[in-house]
Amino acid sequence: MSRLEHLENNQNQPAKPLVSTTVRRYRLLEAFAWLIIAAVIVFKSVLPALEQVEFNPQEPSEGINLEAQVMKLQGQWLLAAHNMTPEEDRKTLIDQIKLLEVGSVGQRQRAAVLLGVLDGSSEARESLRRLDASASEYGIVLSESQTRVDSILSRIFSKRKSAGQSRSDQFGSISTDDRVFLRKELGWFGDIAIARTQSGEEGVWSEYLSSSIGKMVLMVIVFVLGGGLVLLGVVGLSLGIIWSVKGRLRALSTGPSGGVFIETFACWLILLIVLTGVLGHLTDNVSLPLLGTVVGFFLSLLAIFWLILRRMGWSEAMRQIGLTSGNGWWREVLAGVAGYAMMLPILAIGVVGTLFLTMLSKALSAARNPFASDSSGAHPIIAMFEDASIFELVLVFVTACVAAPIVEEIAFRGILYRGLRNQTSRLSTALSITLSGLLSGFIFAAIHPQGWVAIPALGSIALAMALAREWRESLIAPMTMHAINNSAVLTFVLIMMS
Known part of the structure; x- marks a missing residue:
C-alpha cells in the first residue's frame, strides 16, 4: 500500500476518542x-x-478620548480620499463628513474642521451653526474650553472664499496662544486646521497632502490584497467543505x-x-x-x-x-x-x-x-x-x-x-x-x-x-x-x- 493510500485510509476512519x-x-x-x-x-x-451613564458634555471621558481617535482614523481616510477625488465628485465625501456631526461637542467641532479645510469656510460656518442650534435645542451648555474652541473656529472660518484670494484672505488669522490651545483640544484636527488656514503653514499642509496620498495608496493595496485573500479563502473553504463531506478531513x-x-x-x-x-x-x-x-x-x-x-x-x-x-x-x-x-x-x-x-x-x-x-x-x-x-x-x-x-x-x-x-x-x-x-x-x-x-x-x-x-x-x-x-x-x- 502506498503512503498516500495509507494516509487517506487513516483520514477516512472516525476520530479516536480520548480516554479520561x-x-x-x-x-x-x-x-x-x-x-x-x-x-x-x-x-x-x-x-x-x-x-445609563449620567451625561455631562463638559467633562472629558475615556469614551470621548476613544471617540476622538476613531474619528481621527475617519478623518485621515477622508483627507486622503478628498485629495485623490476629482473636484466634481467631491460632494459625496462632503456628505459623509456631515454624517459625523453627531455625538459629543468635540466630535461635532472636529467635523466642522474637516468641512472647513476640505470644502471652505462657508461649510464650516454652517456646521458650527448646526452645532449651536442643536446644543440650544437639547439644553447643552458648552464648557469654557468648548466655547473657546467654537470662537477660534468661527474666527478662522469667518471669511468668504472667492477666486484668486490668498490664504490670508480666505481664512481668519489666530494668535499663537489660540493655535496652541486648538492643538491641545482638537489634536490632529487642530493641526490640520492650522496647517490649512494660517499663513506660514503652507509647507506643513503640503506634507499632510503628500502623506494622505501615501495612505490612500496603502489603502488601495490593502483592499486589493484583502480581496485576493478573500477569494483564496473562499476556494479553501469550499475545498474544506467538500473534503469534509467526503471524509478526507x-x-x-x-x-x-x-x-x-x-x-x-x-x-x-x-x-x-x-x-x-x-x-x-x-x-x-x-x-x-x-x-x-x-x-x-x-x-x-x-x-x-x-x-x-x-x-x-x-x-x-x-x-x-x-x-x-x-x-x-x-x-x-x-x-x-x-x-x-x-x-x-x-x-x-x-x-x-x-x-x-x-x-x-x-x-x-x-x-x-x-x-x-x-x-x-x-x-x-x-x-x-x-x-x-x-x-x-x-x-x-x-x-x-x-x-x-x-x-x-x-x-x-x-x-x-x-x-x-x-x-x-x-x-x-x-x-x-x-x-x-x-x-x-x-x-x-x-x-x-x-x-x-x-x-x-x-x-x-x-x-x-x-x-x-x-x-x-x-x-x-x-x-x-x-x-x-x-x-x-x-x-x-x-x-x-x-
Missing part, C-alpha cells in the same frame, strides 16, 4: 463554572450596554471529560480578571499599565493546573488542549497562514452584522442623548496611540500580537472549545462543531472590551479559529491566525494615525 477515565464529573461544580462564565458575560457585555478527537474543561475555563476567567486588574493597577503607578496586563495574561494560564488537580495526566491535558507540535511547527504555521485567508470570508459576514449593530447603537444613543459620545465597536487600546512612546507601542504590539494569540487561543480554542466539543460529542459531528464553535465564539466576543456591537465580527473570527483547531488539533494554526490578524490591524491603524 480518571476524571470524575461533578455536575454541581460544572454548573457553578457555567454560572461564573455567565456572570462575567453579564458584567463585561450586558451591563455596560444597558448602563478527520474531526477533532473527543472524550467524556468536557465538564472539567468548563471548570478550568472558569478558573482562567477569574485569574485573568484578578491578575490583570491587580498587576495593571500596580504598574499604572509607573505609567506602564500594559506591562501588568501582559504579565497577568500569561500568569492566568496557571488555571491549567486545575486539570492536574482533577487528576488528569499532564500529557493528556496537553494533548486535549492542543499544546502539541501537530504535524510539525512549520507545517502548522503554514496551515495558520492558509487558515487566515479562509477566515476572511467568514469575517466579512460578521462585519456586516457589526455594521448593522453599530448603526442601531448610534440610533439608540442619539435617541437617549444626541450629544453622548459613541465609540461602539472600537478597542480601547486605540486611544493609546495618540501620545504613546516607542516602549508603550512595543507593549501594545506584544499584548495584542503575542500575549493575546497565545493565551486566548489556549483558553478559548484549547480549553473552552475542547470542553464544549467533549460535552456535545453525542451529537452528530457537524452539529457538535457548529454549536461548540458558535457558543465559544460568542463568549470570546462578549468578554472583549469592544462592546456588544462587535460580537458578530469578533465571533466570526473566533468561529474561524475554532474550525482551524478542529482541522489541525494543534493550537499552532489558530495562534498563527490570531497573531496575523492582530498584527495586520494594529499596523494598519498605526500607519493611518501617524
Whole structure:
C-alpha cells in the first residue's frame, strides 16, 4: 500500500476518542463554572450596554478620548480620499463628513474642521451653526474650553472664499496662544486646521497632502490584497467543505471529560480578571499599565493546573488542549497562514452584522442623548496611540500580537472549545462543531472590551479559529491566525494615525 493510500485510509476512519477515565464529573461544580462564565458575560457585555451613564458634555471621558481617535482614523481616510477625488465628485465625501456631526461637542467641532479645510469656510460656518442650534435645542451648555474652541473656529472660518484670494484672505488669522490651545483640544484636527488656514503653514499642509496620498495608496493595496485573500479563502473553504463531506478531513478527537474543561475555563476567567486588574493597577503607578496586563495574561494560564488537580495526566491535558507540535511547527504555521485567508470570508459576514449593530447603537444613543459620545465597536487600546512612546507601542504590539494569540487561543480554542466539543460529542459531528464553535465564539466576543456591537465580527473570527483547531488539533494554526490578524490591524491603524 502506498503512503498516500495509507494516509487517506487513516483520514477516512472516525476520530479516536480520548480516554479520561480518571476524571470524575461533578455536575454541581460544572454548573457553578457555567454560572461564573455567565456572570462575567453579564458584567463585561450586558451591563455596560444597558448602563445609563449620567451625561455631562463638559467633562472629558475615556469614551470621548476613544471617540476622538476613531474619528481621527475617519478623518485621515477622508483627507486622503478628498485629495485623490476629482473636484466634481467631491460632494459625496462632503456628505459623509456631515454624517459625523453627531455625538459629543468635540466630535461635532472636529467635523466642522474637516468641512472647513476640505470644502471652505462657508461649510464650516454652517456646521458650527448646526452645532449651536442643536446644543440650544437639547439644553447643552458648552464648557469654557468648548466655547473657546467654537470662537477660534468661527474666527478662522469667518471669511468668504472667492477666486484668486490668498490664504490670508480666505481664512481668519489666530494668535499663537489660540493655535496652541486648538492643538491641545482638537489634536490632529487642530493641526490640520492650522496647517490649512494660517499663513506660514503652507509647507506643513503640503506634507499632510503628500502623506494622505501615501495612505490612500496603502489603502488601495490593502483592499486589493484583502480581496485576493478573500477569494483564496473562499476556494479553501469550499475545498474544506467538500473534503469534509467526503471524509478526507478527520474531526477533532473527543472524550467524556468536557465538564472539567468548563471548570478550568472558569478558573482562567477569574485569574485573568484578578491578575490583570491587580498587576495593571500596580504598574499604572509607573505609567506602564500594559506591562501588568501582559504579565497577568500569561500568569492566568496557571488555571491549567486545575486539570492536574482533577487528576488528569499532564500529557493528556496537553494533548486535549492542543499544546502539541501537530504535524510539525512549520507545517502548522503554514496551515495558520492558509487558515487566515479562509477566515476572511467568514469575517466579512460578521462585519456586516457589526455594521448593522453599530448603526442601531448610534440610533439608540442619539435617541437617549444626541450629544453622548459613541465609540461602539472600537478597542480601547486605540486611544493609546495618540501620545504613546516607542516602549508603550512595543507593549501594545506584544499584548495584542503575542500575549493575546497565545493565551486566548489556549483558553478559548484549547480549553473552552475542547470542553464544549467533549460535552456535545453525542451529537452528530457537524452539529457538535457548529454549536461548540458558535457558543465559544460568542463568549470570546462578549468578554472583549469592544462592546456588544462587535460580537458578530469578533465571533466570526473566533468561529474561524475554532474550525482551524478542529482541522489541525494543534493550537499552532489558530495562534498563527490570531497573531496575523492582530498584527495586520494594529499596523494598519498605526500607519493611518501617524
